[in-house]
Amino acid sequence: xxxxxxxxxGSHVFVLSNAGKPVFSTAGGEADLSSxxxxxxxxxxxxxxxxxxxxxQSVEGGxxxxxxxxxxxxxxxxxxxxxxxxxxxxxxxxYVHLSIVRILTGSIEKVLARDATYDLRALLGGTDRALxxxxxxxxxRPDVMLDAVPCVPLPSATRAxxxxxxxxxQSECAVLFAVLCAHGMLVSAASxxxxxxxxxDLILLLSMLRTSPSLRASADESWVPVCLPGFAxxxxxxxxxxxxxxxxxxxxxxxxxxADGFEHLKAARLALGQRLSGPTLHALRAAVAPDARxxxxxxxxxxxxxxxxxxxxAASAHVCAxxxxxxxxxxxxxxxxxxxxxTxTxTxTxARDExxxxxxxxxxxxxxxxxxxxxxxxxxxxxxxxxLLGQSGREHELYTAHDPLCSKAEAGAAAQQLLxxxxxxxxxxxxxxxxAWPG
Amino acid sequence: xxxxxxxxxxxxxxxxxxxxxxxxxxxxxxxxSNQYKxxxxxDFLTKEIxxxxxxxxxxxxxxxxxxxxxxxxxxxxxxxxxxxxxxxxNVAKTFENLDSWREEFLLQAGPRDPEAFPFVVLGNKxxxxxxxxxxxxxxxxxxxKNNIPFFETSAKDNINIExxxxxxxxxxxxxxxxxxxxxxxxxxxxxxxxxxxxxxxAAC
Numbered sequence: 001x002x003x004x005x006x007x008x009x010g011s012h013v014f015v016l017s018n019a020g021k022p023v024f025s026t027a028g029g030e031a032d033l034s035s036x037x038x039x040x041x042x043x044x045x046x047x048x049x050x051x052x053x054x055x056x057q058s059v060e061g062g063x064x065x066x067x068x069x070x071x072x073x074x075x076x077x078x079x080x081x082x083x084x085x086x087x088x089x090x091x092x093x094x095y096v097h098l099s100i101v102r103i104l105t106g107s108i109e110k111v112l113a114r115d116a117t118y119d120l121r122a123l124l125g126g127t128d129r130a131l132x133x134x135x136x137x138x139x140x141r142p143d144v145m146l147d148a149v150p151c152v153p154l155p156s157a158t159r160a161x162x163x164x165x166x167x168x169x170q171s172e173c174a175v176l177f178a179v180l181c182a183h184g185m186l187v188s189a190a191s192x193x194x195x196x197x198x199x200x201d202l203i204l205l206l207s208m209l210r211t212s213p214s215l216r217a218s219a220d221e222s223w224v225p226v227c228l229p230g231f232a233x234x235x236x237x238x239x240x241x242x243x244x245x246x247x248x249x250x251x252x253x254x255x256x257x258x259a260d261g262f263e264h265l266k267a268a269r270l271a272l273g274q275r276l277s278g279p280t281l282h283a284l285r286a287a288v289a290p291d292a293r294x295x296x297x298x299x300x301x302x303x304x305x306x307x308x309x310x311x312x313x314a315a316s317a318h319v320c321a322x323x324x325x326x327x328x329x330x331x332x333x334x335x336x337x338x339x340x341x342x343t344x345t346x347t348x349t350x351a352r353d354e355x356x357x358x359x360x361x362x363x364x365x366x367x368x369x370x371x372x373x374x375x376x377x378x379x380x381x382x383x384x385x386x387x388l389l390g391q392s393g394r395e396h397e398l399y400t401a402h403d404p405l406c407s408k409a410e411a412g413a414a415a416q417q418l419l420x421x422x423x424x425x426x427x428x429x430x431x432x433x434x435x436a437w438p439g
Numbered sequence: 440x441x442x443x444x445x446x447x448x449x450x451x452x453x454x455x456x457x458x459x460x461x462x463x464x465x466x467x468x469x470x471x472s473n474q475y476k477x478x479x480x481x482d483f484l485t486k487e488i489x490x491x492x493x494x495x496x497x498x499x500x501x502x503x504x505x506x507x508x509x510x511x512x513x514x515x516x517x518x519x520x521x522x523x524x525x526x527x528x529n530v531a532k533t534f535e536n537l538d539s540w541r542e543e544f545l546l547q548a549g550p551r552d553p554e555a556f557p558f559v560v561l562g563n564k565x566x567x568x569x570x571x572x573x574x575x576x577x578x579x580x581x582x583x584k585n586n587i588p589f590f591e592t593s594a595k596d597n598i599n600i601e602x603x604x605x606x607x608x609x610x611x612x613x614x615x616x617x618x619x620x621x622x623x624x625x626x627x628x629x630x631x632x633x634x635x636x637x638x639x640x641a642a643c
Contacts, residue, residue, distance in 0.1 A: 019518020
């Protein structure tokens with residue numbers, strides 16, 4: 001049991017089959033998890049009870065929390081610090097499951113139903129990176145928590161031009177979906193009129209690009225099977241992936257249901273590439289420059305505002321300000337108010353910790369706003385490190401971080417000012433609507 | 440693509456007190472204790488072995504023999520690659536109950552080919568001088584159940600245990616499916632709610 005204690009010490013995600021066989025672990029070496037997998041398998045089905053109605057959600061103890069998500073025939077488990085909101089871990093597990101479906105389709109269910117002894121690791125071989133990448137992304141970015149994608153901020157005219165280019169593809173009608181993205185952010189997308197790509201499917205596609213270096217490295221084009229659970233959970237689509245412009249990382253994904261659609265899609269990509277004009281590319285390159293692709297909250301001139309996260313429900317898109325490198329909290333000299341004694345000199349680690357901590361804070365607010373019976377619409381919390389305001393409306397959610405001594409009224413005023421700006425700049429900040437194929 | 444290490448789920452079943460946990464502990468940890476401690480629910484241990492060229496991780500599910508812990512049911516048996524039936528050669532009842540353990544397992548696990556499922560029978564505690572169940576009797580039962588391999592063992596004196604578990608691993612490995620049963624659907628657009636795009640495509 002000593003080995004199992006180690007597993008509870010760090011931060012891990014692992015997946016097992018409902019037979020208690022290990023499938024995947026972020027720490028690698030699933031086989032080392034055999035005993036623990038068996039134990040968890042038994043635990044989950046025991047908790048379920050004879051009626052099968054009960055589900056084990058989480059277990060907490062010793063400052064650690066173990067979160068379970070059951071997606072028959074798979075059990076997903078996250079081990080985290082108990083201070084992290086359980087909801088975030090559960091969302092992460094949900095997306096790890098979606099990633100497995102993206103890679104293998106939902107027919108894993110049929111496979112395990114026919115043969116419960118089947119070792120899924122045989123099918124998942126080589127995809128560790130994709131699953132681990134999703135876990136890391138869920139930790140450091142808000143996409144998974146909000147079910148929303150980030151978009152490259154673009155002048156409206158430039159975004160419209162990319163849209164026009166995508167619609168040209170439709171003459172090759174084998175194309176089901178077309179997606180343009182750069183640096184893991186959406187530029188534009190086109191889909192059938194009543195079947196826009198769902199946010200989870202877009203998140204999976206962006207994750208696939210991020211975690212498959214082979215797709216990016218091949219200068220020319222790639223052809224990969226991909227399952228989009230939101231569209232057709234039991235089947236593969238085929239994706240043609242190509243880089244249109246290396247300097248801006250502009251990548252085109254064309255998806256078709258036809259396994260022999262490669263030539264069609266290749267032709268569509270060539271036609272699109274030819275029409276890509278210099279000025280459009282130039283605008284995109286400027287937009288994805290490191291200091292331009294994320295909004296700097298401090299540059300908006302809004303008092304007390306340090307960071308914000310905005311969800312646009314209609315667009316299923318979010319705007320996440322650049323995470324600050326570090327937070328100057330309340331003076332640390334004053335009688336030990338803060339537990340943050342270890343000052344990290346590594347600014348990257350700093351920004352990552354700050355991102356993670358802010359997202360945790362937003363997730364707690366979000367949980368309260370959505371979970372409360374009193375149908376709260378605004379929530380304000382402050383501690384020594386920062387003040388956080390969350391508001392949830394019909395069309396949006398907005399989370400803002402402020403200086404720690406900021407009052408609720410000040411934070412509210414700042415958030416209103418920010419909201420006006422976001423609404424004014426909506427067309428620049430995000431893709432308001434996916435384009436629909438004509439006809 | 441196949442993982443180098445094969446994982447085998449092995450379930451140990453049998454009446455309470457026949458020595459299931461002792462057998463597992465002897466095999467995995469090379470330890471034996473005379474003290475009896477009833478297993479609550481289940482215990483899980485793993486052992487890595489090499490069978491010919493293959494590395495095998497044995498995931499051993501040691502179950503509680505006492506009836507009050509039998510509620511784990513399906514989850515317990517699901518996806519087992521092998522099942523070890525244990526009785527105490529000194530207690531007739533534990534041998535007579537093998538039938539119901541075997542049936543219970545087949546019912547709950549629902550293996551694809553119950554006739555060919557790899558069981559192994561262990562007659563344990565041969566170190567004690569109070570044998571009731573003869574080797575002949577045990578062998579004849581095993582033969583009647585499609586020739587289940589039979590071993591007389593002692594967890595205490597470490598008799599036949601390595602040998603038994605090696606046969607367990609070999610027979611379970613022999614069960615490995617040859618055919619690939621993974622076959623995703625193809626998208627049939629006529630099934631999709633949006634008939635529009637299907638029509639568009641039919642037009643080209």
